[in-house]
Amino acid sequence: MNFYFVTAAVLALAIGLAHSWLGERYILIRLFRRQNIPHLFGSDDFTKRTLRFAWHLTTVAWLGAAALLSIFSSIPLDSSARILSRSIAATFFASSVVALIGSRGRHLSWVVFLIIAVLVWMGSGIQHM
Numbered sequence: 001m002n003f004y005f006v007t008a009a010v011l012a013l014a015i016g017l018a019h020s021w022l023g024e025r026y027i028l029i030r031l032f033r034r035q036n037i038p039h040l041f042g043s044d045d046f047t048k049r050t051l052r053f054a055w056h057l058t059t060v061a062w063l064g065a066a067a068l069l070s071i072f073s074s075i076p077l078d079s080s081a082r083i084l085s086r087s088i089a090a091t092f093f094a095s096s097v098v099a100l101i102g103s104r105g106r107h108l109s110w111v112v113f114l115i116i117a118v119l120v121w122m123g124s125g126i127q128h129m
Contacts, residue, residue, distance in 0.1 A: 001073055001074055002072065002077075002123045003123075004119045004120065004122045004123025004126065005069045005072050005073035005085070005119070005120065005123040006070070006073045007119050008066075008069050008092075008116045008119040008120045009065075009066040009067075009069035009070045009073065010066075011112055011115060011119070012062045012066035012069065012092075012116055013062070013063060013066040014112075015109065015112050015116075016058075016060075016062035016063045016066065019058060019059050019062070019109075020055070020056055023055050023056075024055075027055075028051065031051070032048050065088050065091070065092075068084070068085075068088065069085070069088065069120065069123075072084075072085050073123075077124065077126070082124050085120055085123065085124040086120075086121065086124050088120050089116075089117045089120035089121040089124065090117070092113045092116040092117035092120065093113070093114065093117035095109075095110075096110045096111075096113035096114040099113060
């Protein structure tokens, strides 16, 4: 079992669940109470629905990455799986950089994304028995 991938998968799952729950509780609900949300297609309902599903699509992507990492953790890594896992590492690294720059370091998700990226990169180099 590749414990780098397992740990990265748990972190991706955790950050996804935290993102959805905290986002609903502290951002989306408060945002939707505002009266000045743009009206698209005749009302603000479409805008609110779009913001909500776009917010949660991020979580779906992180859960998908966690699922892939869970699968990769228990199989021998051939060259295709190694390339895919390194693509996941690169994606989380890019997410870390964007979160770091975008929040000027205040949103600590960049730290978790960086840890996930490093774990996945290290796990992609392990020869499975």
